Amino acid sequence: MSNISIPRLVVTGLSGGAGKTINSLGLARAWSEAGKTVSPFKKGPDYIDAVWLGLAARRPSSNLDPYFMQPETIRSLFAHRAHLADVAVIEGNRGLYDGMDVDGSCSTAELARILDAPVLLSMDCTKMTRTAAAVLSGIAGFEDGVNLGGVILNRTASERHRSILTSSIEQYTDVPVLGALPKISPDPIPERHMGLISNREYDGQEEILSNLARLMRDNCDLERIWELACSAGPLTGVAPLWPEASKPAEVTIGYVRDAALWFYYEENLEALSRAGAKLVELSLLDDSPWPEIHGLYLGGGFPETLAEDLASRCEMGQRVRSLSEAGLPIYAECGGFMFLTESVTWGDKTWPMAGVIPVRTDLCKRPHGLGYVRAEVLQDNPYHPKGSVLVGHEFHYSQCLSDATADALPMALRMERGTGMIGGFDGYMVRNTFACYTHIHALGTPWWAENFVKTAEAWKEG
CATH class of the missing domain: 3.40.50.300 (P-loop containing nucleotide triphosphate hydrolases)
Incomplete structure (x- = not known):
């Protein structure tokens, strides 16, 4: 003190x-x-x-x-x-x-x-x-x-x-x-x-x-x-913000920071680094090869304003889809989730996205989800303990569209407060990919960074 x-x-x-x-x-x-x-x-x-x-x-x-x-x-x-x-x-x-x-x-x-x-x-x-x-x-x-x-x-x-x-x-x-x-x-x-x-x-x-x-x-x-x-x-x-010493870097986690996706709390990145991750900055708008990574963090941003550029880079979408199919730990929030969907529609134009998640997003004229979030974790997943309560926030003009009903989709979060994706649920889970509209802060969900790094370590060893 x-x-x-x-x-x-x-x-x-x-x-x-x-x-x-x-x-x-x-x-x-x-x-x-x-x-x-x-x-x-x-x-x-x-x-x-x-x-x-x-x-x-x-x-x-x-x-x-x-x-x-x-x-x-x-x-x-x-x-x-x-x-x-x-x-x-x-x-x-x-x-x-x-x-x-x-x-x-x-x-x-x-x-x-x-x-x-x-x-x-x-x-x-x-x-x-x-x-x-x-x-x-x-x-x-x-x-x-x-x-x-x-x-x-x-x-x-x-x-x-x-x-x-x-x-x-x-x-x-x-x-x-x-x-x-x-x-x-x-x-x-x-x-x-x-x-x-x-x-x-x-x-x-x-x-x-x-x-x-x-x-x-x-x-x-x-x-x-x-x-x-x-x-x-x-x-x-x-009291000190981080009372425990940082762990040595054992895995590499990439995070996308470009004109499309750049919403990150610095404490989230710092928490990942202190938990044992070497962080590398990546871009979805650059066709350059990526280094070897053991996890991928897709923050929020404005994929809708750059949807044409994102859609034109088919190889980038395929790269992320292949990594997800291989089981790479991927954590996506809001704009990052939108990039993982089948498509983004804004006005009378629709652009294909990475196609990792079989849902679509459609931009509305007014906010579709806005404010603080409180959600119960219903399903086992690598990032948030089942039974825990997640606090966060959402701010999105897009709505999530699917041919399936909410109870037929693999959702990990039930919204106690907030809108989420569909029918009061959020947190689409497939393999080691977790995608949601909810933004979290590492100081409000202290288990997240350590669990993310542990999942990346397991994937690297496996």
């Missing part, structure tokens, strides 16, 4: 779309450009915002989620990633007090309390003046243990608008106004059906981030925001 002193700040909003991502990215890049080492974090199971935060801070980002992790694990992960950093920027999700239920379980406010971190609120002030003070009064007094240290006023219309807002807030509340940003049009970061566009499919991120840093310097009091971050007290009694 140790005590950790790291300046830190939770950047949140009144709701989704309030501007907290712009403020988080701009703040992280402004401090990075000033020579500070910034450790970025994203609250909740978000891959895309987390990657953009990492780009802004010039340092990999990690996710902190009270649904996946116990409070002591969150503090350990925070200390592990923020070690030797000058400051940590933690972007919240949705509104400050929004959670899974009326009690606000797993909210950004709960995370701020776990980390004993001051909160910087992002407030959309569109067509609002004096009411902003009333809203802030309610926010400041709603729950105990939340240190609301300041507010940034977003989408302000003019100097007069900013003056009235600031004067009202200063007269009626004790919440410092630490910045006021003008309206930004168009949105500086392109979006599409699953949120911000992937940096792997967009080349203008450096210009965007530099512009956001300039926006923060020109319109915010960065010195006072820095003082707010430094007001955070020490975290006491923090």
Whole structure:
């Protein structure tokens, strides 16, 4: 156990779309450009915002989620990633007090309390003046243990608008106004059906981030925001994240990281490595030969946007199908699962995929599965113990289609919360291939990495 002193700040909003991502990215890049080492974090199971935060801070980002992790694990992960950093920027999700239920379980406010971190609120002030003070009064007094240290006023219309807002807030509340940003049009970061566009499919991120840093310097009091971050007290009694020593690498596990599939928690990869796997990065969009591997990890991503490229590489699909048929351990999540199916349909076009799993996926106009997942493991499989409960999340616009009913398919997971593939089930199991819509985090399923590596060792020996 140790005590950790790291300046830190939770950047949140009144709701989704309030501007907290712009403020988080701009703040992280402004401090990075000033020579500070910034450790970025994203609250909740978000891959895309987390990657953009990492780009802004010039340092990999990690996710902190009270649904996946116990409070002591969150503090350990925070200390592990923020070690030797000058400051940590933690972007919240949705509104400050929004959670899974009326009690606000797993909210950004709960995370701020776990980390004993001051909160910087992002407030959309569109067509609002004096009411902003009333809203802030309610926010400041709603729950105990939340240190609301300041507010940034977003989408302000003019100097007069900013003056009235600031004067009202200063007269009626004790919440410092630490910045006021003008309206930004168009949105500086392109979006599409699953949120911000992937940096792997967009080349203008450096210009965007530099512009956001300039926006923060020109319109915010960065010195006072820095003082707010430094007001955070020490975290006491923090345990090591990985108390056991790493095992020597005995097997090689490949993971696909390209423009099609790139959703991975860094802790998942680190857990595999510590369990005894040498990790090699692979691509489905490159016809180069693969090295010898004893396991394959297919993360999530956007196979639908690159379906034509994936379908045109018939030999790649055949390669993965042959490996699965040979019994190679393959673990696939969401986009990785979609690649393993017979086909992907988006609009009026259908593209053939690897054909490992005899189901099809069809893109919908709205999310078909969205939110936290809780599933009971019904069937024996190499990765998750039968009878255990899996916690994770799903976010997919595609639906799974099959000529067979759900009870006739080899599904390992029964959804207690969430949508899954078909009929309330998820986790299609064939040979040593496990495919699901559910994303897991290694710190929420601590058996997964060790079991994956053991299965790869058995396959290598066999």
